[in-house]
Amino acid sequence: MKYTIATLASHSCLQILKGAKDEGFSTLAIATPKKNSFYQRFSFIDEVLTIPTYQDLYNIQNNLKKRNVIIIPHGSFVAYLGNDYDNKLKLLHYGNKKVLSWEGDRLKQREWLEKAGIRLPKLYKNPEDIDRLVIVKFYGALGGSGYFVAKNKNDFAKKIEKINIKEFIIQEYIIGIPIYLQFFYSPLSKQVELLGVDRRYETNVDGLGRLPHKFQEDLDLEPSYTVAGNFPIVIRESLLPEAYNMAESVIKTSQKIIPPRGLYGPFCIETIVTNDLEFYVMEISCRIVAGTNLFSQGSTYSDYHFDKPMSTGRRIAREIKEALEIGGLAEILN
Ligand code: AMP
Ligand code: AMP
Numbered sequence: 001m002k003y004t005i006a007t008l009a010s011h012s013c014l015q016i017l018k019g020a021k022d023e024g025f026s027t028l029a030i031a032t033p034k035k036n037s038f039y040q041r042f043s044f045i046d047e048v049l050t051i052p053t054y055q056d057l058y059n060i061q062n063n064l065k066k067r068n069v070i071i072i073p074h075g076s077f078v079a080y081l082g083n084d085y086d087n088k089l090k091l092l093h094y095g096n097k098k099v100l101s102w103e104g105d106r107l108k109q110r111e112w113l114e115k116a117g118i119r120l121p122k123l124y125k126n127p128e129d130i131d132r133l134v135i136v137k138f139y140g141a142l143g144g145s146g147y148f149v150a151k152n153k154n155d156f157a158k159k160i161e162k163i164n165i166k167e168f169i170i171q172e173y174i175i176g177i178p179i180y181l182q183f184f185y186s187p188l189s190k191q192v193e194l195l196g197v198d199r200r201y202e203t204n205v206d207g208l209g210r211l212p213h214k215f216q217e218d219l220d221l222e223p224s225y226t227v228a229g230n231f232p233i234v235i236r237e238s239l240l241p242e243a244y245n246m247a248e249s250v251i252k253t254s255q256k257i258i259p260p261r262g263l264y265g266p267f268c269i270e271t272i273v274t275n276d277l278e279f280y281v282m283e284i285s286c287r288i289v290a291g292t293n294l295f296s297q298g299s300t301y302s303d304y305h306f307d308k309p310m311s312t313g314r315r316i317a318r319e320i321k322e323a324l325e326i327g328g329l330a331e332i333l334n
Helices: 013-022 033-039 054-066 077-081 099-104 106-115 153-161 213-219 237-257 290-295 312-325
Strands: 004-008 026-031 047-050 069-071 134-138 148-150 168-172 177-186 191-204 225-232 265-273 279-285
Touching: 004 013, 004 054, 004 077, 013 026, 013 290, 013 312, 026 033, 033 047, 054 077, 099 106, 099 237, 106 237, 106 279, 134 153, 148 153, 177 237, 177 290, 177 312, 191 237, 191 290, 191 312, 225 290, 237 265, 237 279, 265 312, 290 312
Parallel strands: 004 026, 004 069, 026 047
Antiparallel strands: 134 148, 134 168, 177 191, 177 265, 191 225, 265 279
């Protein structure tokens, strides 16, 4: 049977479909009218299907089902299709949808990571307990937009009053550098692979550092964390064993709390590394992250696992191909 790999035209669509084409699949981008002409530019996309809004995907599912479309989710699925897309989407879907409820709820995610023995920033349930610099985060994959930093509980009270958002978490602000570890876990080979490492380029926190201190003071600006791009990183080799250990532990724990399959496919452990070279985990993303777009030609790290340039997008397509060869497609689709 012939399968077509498809995704929504945004986020990491180019990487996913280029990788699918490199592995020999037909490719389909599902676009809104505004995006159509941009995605038409790329010869590795066999078809750009235009629908009025992303939500209209639900209305064309029967048609796509007949075409043996396999949907690869990415970071804009929840933003464009809604929180409940896991229930509404009836197409062949790569990845374990049951992971979404654990990932999407910050407190459940924390429980998962704690069970896995991961080092986490302190969490403040009660704002009264704030005793150091904290970062306040909102729910949903908004790419860091709207976060704010508070010096103490009074500063927090002043800032939260100005915003009309009820669902947030207060985390200890870790002084260090952000490092995002991009992994892939294959239930076929039972191996974890590190495919790349990046950091985000965030406005305005990365822009503020370009101004001399006296201007920063005069402007009285708050740092904000809206991601606009990403940088590649190689980390000290001595940090790699811990990186792999964390990933394996997260996978093993997921198989216990989300049995039987747990988390598989691409995921990203988002960390801050401190002066003592300790990883603090801020968050885990359980699908392809946009930082993988850096490595459409593979990375230093994917090179240690594969003799071909291996992007995360291509790795997903290869996994599907290998599953098809051994008749195990049901193992990896949901
Ligand atoms: P876009 O297609 O650029 O509008 O992005 C769709 C969703 O993915 C939004 O929720 C973004 O915040 C998120 N996103 C896009 N690019 C990145 C990135 N480089 N890092 C993290 N999140 C991203
Ligand atoms: P996130 O959406 O959780 O990946 O966070 C977005 C950005 O906020 C990160 O890239 C960091 O720059 C910053 N950040 C998040 N959590 C923390 C933390 N606990 N300590 C320091 N910086 C953080």
